[in-house]
Amino acid sequence: MSQFLQQMINGLSLGSIYALIALGYTMVYGIIKLINFAHGDIYMLGAYVAFITTTYFGFSFFPAMIASMVVCGILGVIIERIAYKPLRHATRIAALITAIGVSYVLEYTTQYVMGSEVKTYPTLLSSATFTLGPVTVSMQQIYIFAITIFLMIALQLIIKKTKMGRAMRAVSVDEDAAKLMGINVDTTISFTFLLGSSLAGVAGILVGIYYNSIDPLMGMVPGLKAFIAAVFGGIGSVPGAMIGGLFIGIAETMVVAYGSSLYRDAIVYLILILILIIKPDGLLGKNQREKV
Amino acid sequence: MEPILQVKNLTKNFGGLCAVSNVSMKINPGELIGLIGPNGAGKTTLFNLLTGVYEPSSGLIEFDNDGKKVQLGGLKPYKITAYGIARTFQNIRLFKTMTVLENVKVAMHKNIRYGTLAAIFRLPSYYSEEQWVEEKACELLKEVGLYGKRNEQATNLPYGEQRRLEIARALAIQPKILFLDEPAAGMNPQETAQLTDLIHRIRDKYNLTIILIEHDMSLVMKICERIYVLDYGKLIADGNPEEIRNNEFVIKAYLGEEI
Numbered sequence: 001m002s003q004f005l006q007q008m009i010n011g012l013s014l015g016s017i018y019a020l021i022a023l024g025y026t027m028v029y030g031i032i033k034l035i036n037f038a039h040g041d042i043y044m045l046g047a048y049v050a051f052i053t054t055t056y057f058g059f060s061f062f063p064a065m066i067a068s069m070v071v072c073g074i075l076g077v078i079i080e081r082i083a084y085k086p087l088r089h090a091t092r093i094a095a096l097i098t099a100i101g102v103s104y105v106l107e108y109t110t111q112y113v114m115g116s117e118v119k120t121y122p123t124l125l126s127s128a129t130f131t132l133g134p135v136t137v138s139m140q141q142i143y144i145f146a147i148t149i150f151l152m153i154a155l156q157l158i159i160k161k162t163k164m165g166r167a168m169r170a171v172s173v174d175e176d177a178a179k180l181m182g183i184n185v186d187t188t189i190s191f192t193f194l195l196g197s198s199l200a201g202v203a204g205i206l207v208g209i210y211y212n213s214i215d216p217l218m219g220m221v222p223g224l225k226a227f228i229a230a231v232f233g234g235i236g237s238v239p240g241a242m243i244g245g246l247f248i249g250i251a252e253t254m255v256v257a258y259g260s261s262l263y264r265d266a267i268v269y270l271i272l273i274l275i276l277i278i279k280p281d282g283l284l285g286k287n288q289r290e291k292v
Numbered sequence: 293m294e295p296i297l298q299v300k301n302l303t304k305n306f307g308g309l310c311a312v313s314n315v316s317m318k319i320n321p322g323e324l325i326g327l328i329g330p331n332g333a334g335k336t337t338l339f340n341l342l343t344g345v346y347e348p349s350s351g352l353i354e355f356d357n358d359g360k361k362v363q364l365g366g367l368k369p370y371k372i373t374a375y376g377i378a379r380t381f382q383n384i385r386l387f388k389t390m391t392v393l394e395n396v397k398v399a400m401h402k403n404i405r406y407g408t409l410a411a412i413f414r415l416p417s418y419y420s421e422e423q424w425v426e427e428k429a430c431e432l433l434k435e436v437g438l439y440g441k442r443n444e445q446a447t448n449l450p451y452g453e454q455r456r457l458e459i460a461r462a463l464a465i466q467p468k469i470l471f472l473d474e475p476a477a478g479m480n481p482q483e484t485a486q487l488t489d490l491i492h493r494i495r496d497k498y499n500l501t502i503i504l505i506e507h508d509m510s511l512v513m514k515i516c517e518r519i520y521v522l523d524y525g526k527l528i529a530d531g532n533p534e535e536i537r538n539n540e541f542v543i544k545a546y547l548g549e550e551i
Contacts, residue, residue: 154412158408158411161422162408162418162422163404163411163425164408166397169387169389169394169398170387173387173389173390174385174387177381177385177386177387178387178398179345179369179370179373180344180369180378181378181398181399181401182374182401182402182465183401184368185370191408
């Protein structure tokens with residue numbers, strides 16, 4: 001039992017990181033119906049930005065996190081403007097292939113600039129641990145979890161209660177009608193990329209702290225898993241991405257704990273296959289029936 | 293009086309098809325104008341040109357913005373909307389998955405002044421603006437009689453109410469000119485009568501200039517002060533309802549020629 005609880009806590013911290021990345025996938029999909037495969041690499045860059053600012057400029061944790069958010073957010077907007085905007089009314093597959101191209105550009109540019117070797121992350125948070133009854137919780141896990149919860153609540157408030165959030169939802173339902181109601185669609189889409197990418201930036205620094213090492217290709221697998229988390233929760237649904245992320249994180253940790261770490265990736269893909277067979281819209285996806 | 297909207301030789305070609313051809317109109321502030329014509333005459337295309345959905349192939353659209361002339365041709369829709377030009381749609385285009393109240397709030401976007409940072413940090417400006425938005429949106433819903441349904445999803449409203457919600461949403465833009473594209477389509481006679489009242493009421497209350505496309509001739513003849521008739525993209529007549537009723541070109545367009 002105590003091991004189960006312990007794994008639950010480990011799973012929640014890993015899942016928080018997946019959830020932060022999954023949010024970016026799901027928001028971008030919701031608004032322009034594009035699966036942004038470069039999103040995992042934005043998260044990788046977030047880790048690198050924090051690495052550079054802390055190692056070379058001596059930033060502490062929170063300033064480094066803000067720097068990651070800002071750089072990733074701006075980068076997300078630039079990528080959207082250069083790579084995706086011209087293809088907004090092209091076929092979906094064209095945008096999808098472009099996203100894969102952007103992903104490679106980011107990966108190999110980073111490899112060129114920073115070198116392909118694995119970098120060791122500086123210690124940014126105290127590695128103190130607390131024992132709560134049968135389980136041990138590290139300071140890092142508390143930070144990861146608290147930051148994720150805070151950002152998710154903030155995101156929900158932005159989407160539900162502010163004018164930009166309303167504009168985002170309006171554009172995702174009917175872009176043309178939104179235009180005619182006085183909404184600047186380009187700005188709204190940029191804002192969505194800004195939000196999603198800055199969350200990925202946070203996920204980047206958190207994963208650097210959690211695993212202690214980063215490399216230019218680190219975005220691929222977590223990116224895919226976060227994408228699966230988004231599909232699991234129902235792509236396009238923000239709460240779905242949060243639940244999906246946590247679920248995937250816990251599932252992965254449990255398999256490592258009780259099965260074998262060999263299957264840690266396999267379980268995630270198995271979940272994807274199952275969800276596509278059983279409920280292709282995902283957990284919270286809307287299976288809307290046309291009213292006739 | 294200076295016209296609020298002046299259209300000069302407006303033309304729109306789709307490839308070889310001339311959907312709107314050399315149309316000129318003058319619309320004075322406060323007028324209630326009808327735009328009629330057989331199916332496919334180019335009425336909605338003309339609306340789409342005036343609201344920026346399409347770019348004109350040639351011709352000018354001049355809007356009188358408090359004494360300053362502005363060219364609307366080729367501007368992006370959200371910029372045109374910002375001048376105070378609102379519309380409804382022939383095939384209803386509400387934000388289906390959002391609530392009735394939110395549909396109205398979305399259209400107030402350009403009138404909300406707080407920035408994103410104010411929203412994130414929950415500054416007082418955010419609260420005061422959001423409260424104003426809420427009050428204003430509720431007021432508009434009362435106007436069209438949908439206040440009691442403000443928390444329902446837009447898609448669950450009956451057809452006639454969806455049409456009225458579209459009008460409320462268009463009013464939220466705080467327009468000077470309101471384009472109504474077949475506002476009475478699919479309504480029963482009782483709903484049409486209510487709509488007639490509503491159109492009159494909002495024009496007086498908000499000082500609107502209203503231009504409407506409609507196939508229900510009893511509605512058009514009853515409320516419009518002036519009517520433009522389009523046929524095959526060309527303007528074939530304009531005048532008051534009495535003149536239009538007796539105009540031989542109009543009769544020909546609708547009923548065909550005498551043999």
